[in-house]
Each structure stands twice: as structure tokens, then as C-alpha cells.
Amino acid sequence: MSDTKKFMFLNRRAPYGTIHAWESLEVVLIAAAFEQEVSLMFVDDGVFELVKGQDTSEIGMKNFSPTYRTLGDYEVRHMYVDKASLEARGLTAEDLVEVEWEDWETEETVDNIVEVVDSDKVVELMEESDVVFSF
Amino acid sequence: MSELHTVNKSPFEKNSLETCLRLSKAGSSILLYEDAVYGALKNTVITDLVSSAAGDRKVYVLEPDLKARGLSADRVIEGVEMVDYAGFVDLVDASNKVQAWV
Numbered sequence: 126m127s128d129t130k131k132f133m134f135l136n137r138r139a140p141y142g143t144i145h146a147w148e149s150l151e152v153v154l155i156a157a158a159f160e161q162e163v164s165l166m167f168v169d170d171g172v173f174e175l176v177k178g179q180d181t182s183e184i185g186m187k188n189f190s191p192t193y194r195t196l197g198d199y200e201v202r203h204m205y206v207d208k209a210s211l212e213a214r215g216l217t218a219e220d221l222v223e224v225e226w227e228d229w230e231t232e233e234t235v236d237n238i239v240e241v242v243d244s245d246k247v248v249e250l251m252e253e254s255d256v257v258f259s260f
Numbered sequence: 261m262s263e264l265h266t267v268n269k270s271p272f273e274k275n276s277l278e279t280c281l282r283l284s285k286a287g288s289s290i291l292l293y294e295d296a297v298y299g300a301l302k303n304t305v306i307t308d309l310v311s312s313a314a315g316d317r318k319v320y321v322l323e324p325d326l327k328a329r330g331l332s333a334d335r336v337i338e339g340v341e342m343v344d345y346a347g348f349v350d351l352v353d354a355s356n357k358v359q360a361w362v
Contacts, residue, residue, distance in 0.1 A: 139270050141328055142295030170270050173298065176330035183324035183345075190330070214272065215303030215335070 131162045133254035136171035140190065141181070146174045147189050149260035154192075157199040164203040165196070166250065171260075172210045175221040175239065190222065197226035197238055204239045207247050262287050264355035268294035268362065271306045280361040281309060286316040291343070291351055293322035297329060300340045307337060314339040322348060 134153050138145035157163045167175060174193070181188040196204065204224055211217065223237040242250070251257055265284050271277040277299045280290060290313070292299050299310055300321040313319060314337065323342045326332075333342060343351065352358055 139273075139295050139298065139329070141325075142268070142270065170272050170295075170298070173329060178332070179328060179330040181328040184328045186328065188328075213305045214298065215301050215307070220330075 129160065129162055130255040131253060132156050132164070133251060133257045134163070134165045135251070135257050135259045136165060136167050136174055137169040138260060139170040139173040140179070141184065141186055145260045146171070147187075149258070150189060150192055152258065152260075153196065153201065154199060157196075157201055160200075163199075163201045164205065164250070164254070165201065166205045166207070166247065168207040168210050168247065170210075170214075172206055172214060172216060172221075175204075175206065176216070177220060177222050194222055194224050197224050197235075202226060202238060205247070205250060206239060206241045208241050208243050211241060262289060262355060264288070264351050264358045265290045266358060266360045267292050267296040267299065268360075270295040271299040272304075276361040277306070278309065281313045284313075284317060289318045289320065289351060289355065291320045291322065291348065292340075293325050293348070297321050297325045297331065300326070300336050301331065302335055302337050311337055311339065320347070320351065 134149055136149050140146040153163060179188055179190040218241050221239055224239050226235040226238045265280050267277045267280050269276040277296055299306055319340045320343045321340055323344050
């Protein structure tokens with residue numbers, strides 16, 4: 126019997142202005158700890174969560190962006206970014222953090238699991254998921 | 261003395277900035293902070309609107325909020341001025357009224 130489900134976390138909010146982005150990250154870590162198949166999707170302002178070089182030292186808030194780079198260690202295998210959302214915000218893949226992934230058993234590695242995808246692919250990925258959590 | 265308009269919501273999620281730009285007078289000041297700093301970026305779907313507003317109004321953006329979001333000065337629209345917290349206070353002090361577009 127398989128208890129594993131495909132969980133997709135759909136992130137649509139910018140970091141810091143609201144608590145959504147951070148809360149999503151907390152739940153992602155919980156889901157991954159329960160050995161579910163977890164992927165993340167970044168759409169709309171959610172793409173801002175992955176922008177490199179965040180420095181919150183002057184706003185008195187925790188900088189949670191380094192946590193995204195550790196998600197590969199929590200067996201998160203895919204982080205998808207909606208291309209249209211990136212382009213509308215003047216961003217490119219180069220502006221985003223890179224997240225490395227390694228399978229500790231097979232030693233298979235992927236340099237960067239952050240992948241920019243088009244709208245059709247977003248639709249397909251959401252369709253394939255058993256559960257979509259929205260933040 | 262002029263009016264200061266403050267905006268703190270992302271222009272891609274809420275229309276606060278757009279409405280502020282539509283309903284503010286020439287000569288007034290507009291300060292973008294928190295998630296509204298995204299409105300100060302080049303090459304976005306809202307850049308042209310902000311650029312043209314910067315022609316007859318003074319547009320400011322709060323630097324600590326830009327830094328927090330990983331956005332450097334070179335990404336900011338020409339004509340939009342960066343200010344720190346002290347600059348925010350100076351803007352309020354120099355205005356006879358502050359209107360918040362929340």
C-alpha cells in the first residue's frame with residue numbers, strides 16, 4: 126500500500142509583505158518530513174520569493190530565503206516557476222536562487238531543481254498533483 | 261508644502277498604486293514601501309505607468325524594503341529616488357498631508 130501522494134504547493138505571494146510565503150515554506154518542510162512527494166510552484170508575486178540576494182537586516186524581519194536552497198536536502202525534487210509571471214515582473218531565471226538536489230541512496234545529483242515552465246506545463250503539473258495547497 | 265501619498269501593496273496583486281497614480285495631483289510626492297517597492301522596478305508590466313507619473317510627481321522608494329527583497333539600485337526606474345528611513349521621515353515632515361493607499 127502506498128501512502129505517498131503528490132503534493133503541490135502553489136505560491137502566489139511576495140515575501141515579507143504578508144506571512145503567506147513563510148507559512149508555505151513551513152508546511153512544505155512538514156510535508157517533506159512525512160515523506161510525501163513534494164513539489165513547489167511559483168506563480169504571480171510568488172516568483173519574488175526566489176529572488177537572489179535578499180537582505181532583511183534593515184527591516185527587522187527574518188530572512189527566510191536561504192531555506193529555499195536547502196529544500197533539495199528535504200527531498201523536494203521540483204521547484205517550478207511560471208514563465209509569464211517572471212516576465213511580467215522584469216525577472217529572468219538568472220535572478221533566482223539555485224537549488225541543488227541529491228539522492229542520498231543513489232548519489233544521483235541535480236545542480237538546480239528550479240525550472241522555468243510555460244503555462245501549458247503549469248496546467249499539466251497541477252493536473253498531475255493529488256493535492257494542491259495554495260498560499 | 262505638498263501632499264505625500266504612501267503605497268505599500270504589490271502593484272501586481274492590488275490596484276492601490278495604479279489608483280494612487282490616477283488620483284494624485286501633479287507636484288505631489290509618492291513613496292513606495294513594503295511590497296509596493298516592486299512598482300519601482302524596470303521592465304515590468306507597470307513600469308511605463310510609474311515612469312510617466314515620475315514626470316510630474318516625485319516618486320520615492322524605500323531602500324531597506326528593496327534590499328530585503330533582493331532588489332538592487334540598478335533595477336529601479338530612472339527618476340525614482342531611493343530613500344532610507346530618515347528620508348521617509350523627512351518626506352512626512354515636508355508634507356502638509358499624508359494619504360495612505362493601503
